[in-house]
Amino acid sequence: MSSPRERILEQAAILFHHQGYNSTGINQIISEANVAKASFYQHFKSKDDLCIEFLNKRHEYWFSKLIEFTSKSKNRKEKILSAFDFIIQMNERENFRGCSFLNILSEISKEQQNILRVIQSHKNDLRIFFNQLVKDELLATHIYILFEGSIIESQLFESNEIVNKSIAIVESIT
Amino acid sequence: MSSPRERILEQAAILFHHQGYNSTGINQIISEANVAKASFYQHFKSKDDLCIEFLNKRHEYWFSKLIEFTSKSKNRKEKILSAFDFIIQMNERENFRGCSFLNILSEISKEQQNILRVIQSHKNDLRIFFNQLVKDELLATHIYILFEGSIIESQLFESNEIVNKSIAIVESIT
DNA sequence: CAACATACAAACAAGTCTGTCTGTTTTTTT
DNA sequence: AAAAAAACAGACAGACTTGTTTGTATGTTG
Incomplete structure (x- = not known):
């Protein structure tokens, strides 16, 4: 299985595409990426930061x-x-x-x-x-x-x- | 002063344009239109309904x-x-x-x-x-x-x- | 003046949001 | 095997969301 960071970016891509940026919450992303919230904020300092990486x-x-x-x-x-x-x-x-x-x-x-x-x-x-x-x-x-x-x-x-x-x-x- | 309905549509137009649809809440619209929430839902059955009217x-x-x-x-x-x-x-x-x-x-x-x-x-x-x-x-x-x-x-x-x-x-x- | 429609304020429900924090477990490196 | 790093679960804060409800006040029309 890939790293948490990769899993986050993968799921974010899918969800942003399907639901849009503002309609997709961090909670849904981490839940579907099987990543803890603390881990998320270790890799991305904010949702906007994730957006830029995406x-x-x-x-x-x-x-x-x-x-x-x-x-x-x-x-x-x-x-x-x-x-x-x-x-x-x-x-x-x-x-x-x-x-x-x-x-x-x-x-x-x-x-x-x-x-x-x-x-x-x-x-x-x-x-x-x-x-x-x-x-x-x-x-x-x-x-x-x-x-x-x-x-x-x-x-x-x-x-x-x-x-x-x-x-x-x-x-x-x- | 115009009717509550007109004031709502007026403010919604401004706010949707400035902030986008999903980033604009009902509360902000009614507050800036000086309309009570109950009045809002008397004129529009939902936010999506307001969107269509807009x-x-x-x-x-x-x-x-x-x-x-x-x-x-x-x-x-x-x-x-x-x-x-x-x-x-x-x-x-x-x-x-x-x-x-x-x-x-x-x-x-x-x-x-x-x-x-x-x-x-x-x-x-x-x-x-x-x-x-x-x-x-x-x-x-x-x-x-x-x-x-x-x-x-x-x-x-x-x-x-x-x-x-x-x-x-x-x-x-x- | 009485009746009705409309608008008001404000609390409430039930859920969402981002971001922080604590403490535990797993994995990697030395 | 011991030490360090990374990931975990999940509670929490505080503010936000849409929509409902109760009761009051205002204004218009018969």
């Missing part, structure tokens, strides 16, 4: 999956298109829960600037990802906005319809 | 403002572009709090289907708005996705940069 892990996981998925493509255009296929795959795998980062963005207050910065940093890396694939800066931003819109809309309508439309659009503009 | 009011307010704002434009292209200007205006007026509907989308669970439906209905009306302005259905969807992406990204980066980029993009594709 987002960092999620960032690593999500990006490595994206790069793994898109690297199968031969040319740049296909790579961009496969990024949208990646959304579809993740939607189906994670039951249209949307983006962890954008979900938490909607839940935090102005006081939680440290969390906001992690979210901004994640999305910045995504913009860089598209900027490296597309030389034209405006076009790269264009694709980024379509990408973000696709994630949100598939969560909202619990469907890949908008993602598929985006694929058709990207096909025509690149 | 979203319905917000829908009316937001759409009427959008139509008022865009109706100043002469032709269709200008109307579409002014919709993006409307985002900028709202961002500045409401301090980059983003879309009430998308914010609440991230906070609700699978059990709150009645709230989800109100959110979907709002966004559906927005899609219809663009569909009426643009005959080409894929282009209308394209603009809708850019619009949604613009709202989210301005909230995330607390900036109108992406909205302005969207305006340049829409200029070139319509």
